[in-house]
Amino acid sequence: MNWIKYYHTKNLLIFIFLLFFAQGCxxxxxxxxxxxxxxxxxxxxDPVSNLRLNFYSNSSLIYSITTDNLGAFKVVVPSKNLDDSYRLTAPSPxxxxVNQNEFIYTDRDLMLDPSLRDANGVIDLGTVILV
Amino acid sequence: MKKLIFLIPVLSFLSLSICHSQEAKKWKKFEKGIFFSDFSAEFLGRNFKEGNFLGDAYQVSLGYQINFDLGVSGYPGLGFYASGNGAKVLENQFLGGFFTEARFREGGIFIFYDIPLGDRLVIRPELGFGNFRVIHGFSPARFILNYSHFFGKANVQYHLAKISEDFILSATLGAEYGFYNGRSIIINDQDRNYLRRSSGHQISTGLLLKIH
Structure with a gap:
C-alpha cells in the first residue's frame, strides 16, 4: 500500500508545482x-500645457495623452508581473x-520603470524637463 | 435577438398554460412546512449605471444564470447562483487597449421568501451577495478584477405545469438592483472610487423546476 501513498503524494506535489508555476507565469x-x-x-x-504625448508598451502605442493646464499628465495600465518596458514619447522637435545616475542627456523617449510603483501602484515621475 | 430570447419563456408559458388548462383545477393549496428544492435556468440581461468604470468600459451581452434553492414552505430559504455574460471592452483610459473582450462571471448566495398569490403565482423577494469577476483575456495573459456584489431581487414565478405529484415547472421573471464594490483593486487615489464602485440592475427570465 505504500506505493499507492507515494504515487498520490507525487501527483499532489506535481499538481501544486504546476499550480504555482501557472500562477507565476x-x-x-x-x-x-x-x-x-x-x-x-x-x-x-514653466509648465507645458496641451502637449500631446504618446505612451508605448514595448513597441505598441497604447495611449495618446495631453498635458493639462499645469503640465500634468497621468497614464493608467493594468499591472504586470514581468515589468514591461513602457516609454513616453515627446512630439517632434x-x-x-533625462538624468540617469547624474549623467544628463536628451532623448525623444522617456523610459518608464514600473518596478518603482508605490503601494497604490503609482509611479511618480515628478518634474520632467522638456527642451 | 434579445427580445426574441426573452419571448421564449413567455411563449412556453402561453403554450403550456393552454395545454394544461385542465390541470389548473388540480393545484394544491399552499401548505406550510413542506421541504422543497428548485433549480432554474434563466437568460440574464445586465446593465451598469454609467459614470463609473463598469458602466463606461463595457458593452454587456445577454448572459445566463442558474440557481439552486433549498427551503421549507412558509419560511425563508437559501439559494445559490452562478451567472455569466460576455462583454465588449469599449475605449477607456484604464485597460491600455490590451483587451477587446471580457467575460463576467459571478457566483454567490442569497436568502429568499416565497409569497404565494393564488394557486399558480409566487412572488419571491431575494437578498444576496456574490463574487463578481471581470475576466479579460486568456491565461497566461488574463487580467481579472474582483468585485463584491450585494443585491436585492424580486422574482415572479408562474406555475406552468405539474409534471408529476412532486415536480412543478414554472416560468420566472426577475428584476434585480445591486451594488458592486471592488475594494481589493489597487489604483491611484483619484480614480479609486470611479473604478471600485458601481451599481446596476439585472433582468432575468427562464424556467424553474420545483421539487417537493
Missing part, C-alpha cells in the same frame, strides 16, 4: 493598476532631459 497582476504620472516643464520651469 501570469502576465498581469489581478486587481492592480499602475499609474504613471508627472509634470512636464520647460527649461525655465521636443526632447526630454
Amino acid at each position: 501570469q502576465e498581469f497582476i489581478h486587481d492592480s493598476f499602475d499609474t504613471f504620472q508627472g509634470v512636464i516643464v520647460d527649461k525655465e520651469g 521636443f526632447l526630454f532631459e
Whole structure:
C-alpha cells in the first residue's frame, strides 16, 4: 500500500508545482493598476500645457495623452508581473532631459520603470524637463 | 435577438398554460412546512449605471444564470447562483487597449421568501451577495478584477405545469438592483472610487423546476 501513498503524494506535489508555476507565469497582476504620472516643464520651469504625448508598451502605442493646464499628465495600465518596458514619447522637435545616475542627456523617449510603483501602484515621475 | 430570447419563456408559458388548462383545477393549496428544492435556468440581461468604470468600459451581452434553492414552505430559504455574460471592452483610459473582450462571471448566495398569490403565482423577494469577476483575456495573459456584489431581487414565478405529484415547472421573471464594490483593486487615489464602485440592475427570465 505504500506505493499507492507515494504515487498520490507525487501527483499532489506535481499538481501544486504546476499550480504555482501557472500562477507565476501570469502576465498581469489581478486587481492592480499602475499609474504613471508627472509634470512636464520647460527649461525655465514653466509648465507645458496641451502637449500631446504618446505612451508605448514595448513597441505598441497604447495611449495618446495631453498635458493639462499645469503640465500634468497621468497614464493608467493594468499591472504586470514581468515589468514591461513602457516609454513616453515627446512630439517632434521636443526632447526630454533625462538624468540617469547624474549623467544628463536628451532623448525623444522617456523610459518608464514600473518596478518603482508605490503601494497604490503609482509611479511618480515628478518634474520632467522638456527642451 | 434579445427580445426574441426573452419571448421564449413567455411563449412556453402561453403554450403550456393552454395545454394544461385542465390541470389548473388540480393545484394544491399552499401548505406550510413542506421541504422543497428548485433549480432554474434563466437568460440574464445586465446593465451598469454609467459614470463609473463598469458602466463606461463595457458593452454587456445577454448572459445566463442558474440557481439552486433549498427551503421549507412558509419560511425563508437559501439559494445559490452562478451567472455569466460576455462583454465588449469599449475605449477607456484604464485597460491600455490590451483587451477587446471580457467575460463576467459571478457566483454567490442569497436568502429568499416565497409569497404565494393564488394557486399558480409566487412572488419571491431575494437578498444576496456574490463574487463578481471581470475576466479579460486568456491565461497566461488574463487580467481579472474582483468585485463584491450585494443585491436585492424580486422574482415572479408562474406555475406552468405539474409534471408529476412532486415536480412543478414554472416560468420566472426577475428584476434585480445591486451594488458592486471592488475594494481589493489597487489604483491611484483619484480614480479609486470611479473604478471600485458601481451599481446596476439585472433582468432575468427562464424556467424553474420545483421539487417537493
